[in-house]
Amino acid sequence: MTEVRVPTLGESVTEATVATWFKKPGDAVAVDEMLCELETDKVTVEVPSPVAGTLGDIVAAEGETVGVDALLANITEGASAAAPAAAAAPAAAAPAAAANVDVMVPTLGESVTEATVSTWFKKVGDTVAQDEMLCELETDKVSVEVPAPAAGVLAEIIAAEGATVDATAKLAVISGGAGASAPAAATAAPAAAAPAGAQDIKDGPAAEKAMAEAGISRDAVTGTGRDGRATKADVAAAVAAVTAAPKPAASAPRAPVSADDAAREERVKMTRLRQTIAKRLKDSQNNAAMLTTYNEVDMTEVMALRKQYKDEFEKKHGARLGFMSFFTKACCHALKEVPEVNAEIDGTDIVYKNFVHMGVAAGTPTGLVVPVIRDADAMGFADIEKAIAEKGRRARDGKLSMAEMQGGTFTISNGGVYGSLMSSPILNPPQSGILGMHKIQDRPMAINGQVVIRPMMYLALSYDHRIVDGKGAVTFLVRVKEALEDPRRLLMDL
Structure with a gap:
């Protein structure tokens, strides 16, 4: 038993x-x-x-x-x-x-409750192998590929492209590996049995109780449970949809557009990632007392050091020596002296982080993502370069997991790779600081009473003024500048 x-x-x-x-x-x-x-x-x-x-x-x-x-x-x-x-x-x-196998939404990650079906790679009737990719889901942060749980034939697609599904939804049905003839028999029988079976479908008692308490009819509830049964969550969603007040316009109304101009426009729905980026950045501006302070750094010593050792570095470590490892080490060094830039606000508390999980902003074809290099303060140059290269590659390929983009304590954004000379980066909440790097440009500088040409970069630190004072922000940038203009300071921990 x-x-x-x-x-x-x-x-x-x-x-x-x-x-x-x-x-x-x-x-x-x-x-x-x-x-x-x-x-x-x-x-x-x-x-x-x-x-x-x-x-x-x-x-x-x-x-x-x-x-x-x-x-x-x-x-x-x-x-x-x-x-x-x-x-x-x-x-x-x-x-x-030839049993049917349900294709369910995979685990989406902490705090992610829904996703949008972006692309189906297979159509109904196609033969699929176990673990072959069936479709791709798009969440607020990452794309998730859905593999076939079993070999067989794709008998039914329940969630079409563009549909929003919750974390427990059924996406499709696979008719188990009996060959291509299986779907015909499998789909014909359910079709004939549907009228009788539909009468036997009964919602769960919790859902029935919730509908009775809310005074909402069953027709107003879209069931996401097995065979279309309504769940308590479905009832809550239906009640929210009925009672929700009209949402304010996301932006000012469009100016009138002529018919000729309208015919030449293209309207494309924002991806969930782009919508989330827009919302998070606007929330950051609304919730934080954001301020930006600037400085500039002479990159002569870093560029000379990189030129001298880059070939030997790559030969030994199997990674290219770039500028990001210098900036990451310089920031970790400065964060030790100004810990509030590496902290966050939780209610009425300030949470200081005795570690640095460095977020490195990366542009991808689908939008901006920020993979996190964990414990960057305990890493050497080679490990940092390898981690940044690997995370950047996974970001461009859309392979980053939710865990790889969570938990950052400070962020570096390099707009210089796109030619930006000066900008004010926006905080990545709940972090209290973000460093903006920019283009290296030769400029005339006064050095010891002489005008010389030096490779200069503007630095920008955006910070939350609720937790970081002006003195701390300026000190942080000065320490980053000092470490980059004399990289030996990093070795001496000065």
Whole structure:
């Protein structure tokens, strides 16, 4: 006898409601076949069978509230349970072997609850191999590829391109590896059974209770649960849609456009990444007391040092020696002296970071991303260069994970690679500082009473004036300038 228990429901979730049983006592079940569905305050959780056998008694009936690890049912193990079904319908044994497999939204990352289906690489009827990429999802921060969980034929696409799906949604159905003829039989039977089956679909008790309390009809709720069942979260979304006040315009109304001009315009929907970039940058301006201070640095010594050792450096470490490692080390050095630039505000507290997770802004075809180099203050030049090169490559290929772009404590943005001579970077919240690098340009400078030509770069530090005073901001830039104009200071920790 094998016990079926409530699985882990998620952080801070301690109980759930048994919404639907898909099997009844005496039914044969296969390993990983869905037995029932649980509803929590946030998500719907399917409970698979841990073994093959026969469903014995159901301990927790539909509508009951259960805690984590509570007993739901018992299963009698053994192949004998499946034998009667096979004997009773030998003709149906072949189609049953080609089981359908659901393609679900993969884990999207901490705090990410939805995504947009951006591209399907396969169409209905296509044969797919296990782990072959089916589609690509776009979240607020990264693109996520969805591989096929099993080999077979793509029988149905549930979430079309452009659709917004939550973290537990079903994307498609694969008819398991029985060849190209399987979809016809698989899709014909459901089509014929749909009218009768539709009458048997029953929403979970938590969803029904929520609809009754909100006074909202079932027609106004879009079900995202199994077979279109409504969940508590679906009801909450429907209520929010009904009661939400009209949103203010995101920007000023467009001026009138002539028909001739309109015919020559192209309207493209903003990607979720671009929408998120716009929102985060505007929120940063609205929430922080942002100020920018400037300085300039003579790059003569850094350029000479790089020229002298770049070939030997690359030969030994397998990485090119660029300017970013110098700036990263200089910033880490300065952050030790001015720790408030490496801190953040949490309510009425200031959180000082005794480490540096350096964000390095990178432009990609889809928008600006900021991969994080963790513990950059404990890294040498070679490790920093390797990390920046690897993160930059993954950013351009759209392969960065959510974890790789979270937790930064300070950011460097290099607009100089695009030719920018001067700019004021915007903070990357909740960070309190961001350094803007710019183009290196030869300029006449007065050195010891003589006018000489030097390679100069303007530096810009944008900072949150709520936590960083002007003195601290200026001191930080001066320390960065000193370290770059005399790189030996970095070695001496001066």
